Amino acid sequence: MKKTLLIALSLGVSMLATSSMAATIDPETDRQQFIEFFKAKNPNISPEEYINGAYVYSADKMAQWEAAEEFPPYLDAIDEGEALYNKDLAVYQKCFGSDVSKIRVKYPYFDEASKQVVTLEGAINKCRTDAGLKPYGWKKGPIAQISAYLADNARGQKIDVKIESDAALAAYNKGRDFFNKPRGQFNLSCAKCHVDNSGRNARSNTLSAALGHTTHFPVFRAKWQNLGTLHRRYEGCQKNIRAKPYKAQSETYRDLEFFQAYMSNGLEINGPGYRE
Numbered sequence: 001m002k003k004t005l006l007i008a009l010s011l012g013v014s015m016l017a018t019s020s021m022a023a024t025i026d027p028e029t030d031r032q033q034f035i036e037f038f039k040a041k042n043p044n045i046s047p048e049e050y051i052n053g054a055y056v057y058s059a060d061k062m063a064q065w066e067a068a069e070e071f072p073p074y075l076d077a078i079d080e081g082e083a084l085y086n087k088d089l090a091v092y093q094k095c096f097g098s099d100v101s102k103i104r105v106k107y108p109y110f111d112e113a114s115k116q117v118v119t120l121e122g123a124i125n126k127c128r129t130d131a132g133l134k135p136y137g138w139k140k141g142p143i144a145q146i147s148a149y150l151a152d153n154a155r156g157q158k159i160d161v162k163i164e165s166d167a168a169l170a171a172y173n174k175g176r177d178f179f180n181k182p183r184g185q186f187n188l189s190c191a192k193c194h195v196d197n198s199g200r201n202a203r204s205n206t207l208s209a210a211l212g213h214t215t216h217f218p219v220f221r222a223k224w225q226n227l228g229t230l231h232r233r234y235e236g237c238q239k240n241i242r243a244k245p246y247k248a249q250s251e252t253y254r255d256l257e258f259f260q261a262y263m264s265n266g267l268e269i270n271g272p273g274y275r276e
């Protein structure tokens with residue numbers, strides 16, 4: 001990414017104060033403020049629309065994207081995910097039950113026993129290893145395909161992340177802090193790009209709003225030419241700002257996903273998605 005652009009971004013208006021720096025944090029107030037921020041920034045975009053990422057900012061891009069979604073490049077991946085799932089069906093049914101439409105919406109959640117955030121991909125691999133099967137790699141391939149199959153079956157349901165204990169709140173706060181804290185060679189935070197500067201251009205890309213960031217994953221990116229998980233995307237964004245990425249499914253990224261998913265509560269699951 002060009003340095004000039006990054007400097008421009010880091011000098012950009014910082015309007016995040018109300019949404020991210022309140023002294024006491026109540027997640028629900030936090031979420032409402034987050035939504036209000038985007039409403040104020042772009043009054044003609046309704047919160048529900050942000051599930052389509054940066055495309056909401058341009059009618060042309062939206063039309064192109066809608067055309068791509070008519071016959072999306074992730075269709076094969078959904079089929080492959082289904083075949084993989086059915087191959088080990090008995091194992092998965094023991095972990096997830098028999099209704100594949102009811103799985104995706106449960107994740108991420110805070111597991112009170114292990115005091116950790118459990119993601120869908122984490123649960124898939126745990127299910128496998130508990131049954132003596134080999135775990136999959138975290139960022140692409142089979143795990144993304146199965147995740148796509150489960151997301152596709154859950155389309156239209158709403159993100160519903162719950163915070164019901166102090167430990168869950170602590171995980172949320174860690175994710176939130178990570179999201180807001182500047183880092184890397186250019187001293188940029190996730191919020192700087194995806195909140196303050198959302199809708200603005202970064203090189204040839206328009207920056208998406210963080211609202212709705214988790215609804216459509218896994219994503220088939222034209223740039224990757226295959227399907228990738230949310231944590232693969234997190235790594236990519238961290239590399240772009242020359243910050244050392246954490247590992248996919250590290251506690252840091254799971255907490256970040258927990259925070260981001262909570263911010264998207266009430267929005268529709270529309271994965272898998274297509275992105276440039």
Ligand code: HEC
Pocket residue numbers: 009052053054179188189190191192193194202205206207208209213214219233234237238240241256275
């Ligand atoms: C220098 C600006 C910049 C920073 C900082 C940044 N990103 Fe991004 N991010 C981008 C760009 C550019 C894209 C591609 C366009 C888009 O969808 O926003 C992107 C895409 C994404 C997407 C995919 C959006 C979609 O619709 O599929 C997610 C999720 C994401 N970023 C999360 C993060 C998180 C979390 C952080 C902090 C660790 C972060 N980004 C930091 C620039 C940034």
